[in-house]
Amino acid sequence: MSDALLSTVSLRKSFGGVVAADGVSLEVVPGEIHAVIGPNGAGKTTLVNLLSGLLTPDAGDIVFDGRPVGRLSAAARVKRGLARSFQITSVLREFTAADNVALAIQARQGHSFKFWKPALEDLALRQPAATILAQVGLADRADIVAGNLAHGEQRQLEIAMVLATGPKMLLLDEPMAGMGIEESQRMVELLQDLKSQYTMLLIEHDMDAVFALADRITVLVYGREIATGAPADIRANAEVRDAYLGASETD
Numbered sequence: 001m002s003d004a005l006l007s008t009v010s011l012r013k014s015f016g017g018v019v020a021a022d023g024v025s026l027e028v029v030p031g032e033i034h035a036v037i038g039p040n041g042a043g044k045t046t047l048v049n050l051l052s053g054l055l056t057p058d059a060g061d062i063v064f065d066g067r068p069v070g071r072l073s074a075a076a077r078v079k080r081g082l083a084r085s086f087q088i089t090s091v092l093r094e095f096t097a098a099d100n101v102a103l104a105i106q107a108r109q110g111h112s113f114k115f116w117k118p119a120l121e122d123l124a125l126r127q128p129a130a131t132i133l134a135q136v137g138l139a140d141r142a143d144i145v146a147g148n149l150a151h152g153e154q155r156q157l158e159i160a161m162v163l164a165t166g167p168k169m170l171l172l173d174e175p176m177a178g179m180g181i182e183e184s185q186r187m188v189e190l191l192q193d194l195k196s197q198y199t200m201l202l203i204e205h206d207m208d209a210v211f212a213l214a215d216r217i218t219v220l221v222y223g224r225e226i227a228t229g230a231p232a233d234i235r236a237n238a239e240v241r242d243a244y245l246g247a248s249e250t251d
Contacts, residue, residue, distance in 0.1 A: 004063075005030045005169055005199050006051070006082070011060035011070075013046055013223075020046035022223035023060070028169070028201050033191070035202040035210045038220035039244050044203050047220070048173050051201070052084040053077045065168060078108075081168030085158050085175060093147035097138055097157050100146055101129035104164035129164070136160045136190055152183030156190060169199040176206045188212050211235070219244060 004027035013021040020043045028034040036044055049055040051062060053074030062070040064082050072080070092100050102125040133142050136156045141149060146157060155175055162170060175191070176184045188209050191200065195213075204210050210217065211231045218228045221243045227234060234240055 003029055005065060006201065007063045008047075008051070009061045009063065011047075011050060011062065012058045013050060013055060014058055019223050021050060021057070024220070024223070024225055025060075026218050026225060026228060028199060030199050031195070032215040033195055033200045033202055033213050035204060035214035035217045036220060037204070037207070037210060037217060037244065041222070042220040042244075043223035044220055045173070046223070048084065048171055048201075048203050052082070052171055078165050078167075081166070082171065083162045083165045083167035083169070084171040084173065085162050086173050091146040091154050091157050091161065094145065096143050096145055097133060097149065097153075097160075098126065098129050098142040100157055101132050101160050101164050102126055104161040105129060108165045132160045132163050133157075135163065135194075137186070150183070152179050152186060155179065155183075155187060159190065159194075163194075163198075167198065169201070170194075172200055172202045172204070174204055175202075176204060176209050184209060 006028040008024050008026050011021050011024040012019070022043075024043070024047060026034070036047060038044055046055065050057055053072060053076070057070055060070070061068050064077070064080060067080075069077055069080060069082070092103065095103070105125050105128055130139070130142060133139055136159050138153060138156055138160065141153060146154060149157060159175065176187055179187065184206060191213055202210070202213060214231055216228060217231055217234045219226050219234065219240050226243060227237050227240050229237070
């Protein structure tokens, strides 16, 4: 697809004798939710680490918004509009929800977190933070200390902090991790609402969520792409069923 917002070109990454990404080529087009699934050890975490800049590829490249970014730092990619959430919640637990988002906005503007006191009092940060919290369904939780939020609310707050960076695309690393059924459903609804504004690449082990959200799905096995297609096509793919679907995973 020539109009891809994000594409990987023969992406490779090895750790000793283990090939975690074996020539991965995929494309994510504007406006879609593109899910990546696979069994334990498939290379999903390595892929998202390569895309976000936490790892540098051994070979191949990553093209985002028309420019190669495979050798850029994680911070430089965020500035380009490629923002990531993490599998383990990374909110600042001692600050309120509004403080967390205000600090994320401040960081986007290029200021250090050492100036956190002014950030907590600056209306130019507090007002957009309130808007973002409302966007993720946390308007009435703005003044709650993040450590006192329910797990699902902390995941919503992390999404808010990602949105505060002003992204063009979201890299979501297991946003439903550790959630119960009701919390997962709220997250699915949130991501469906955000879809009209953001392109997303979704790494997720909750297959109900994947098939509810994804426009297309790429399946990885041992670092290789074995199939990419619409959810119905992936469900019907015998190789995918043998390799993954129907088996549980935690990677």
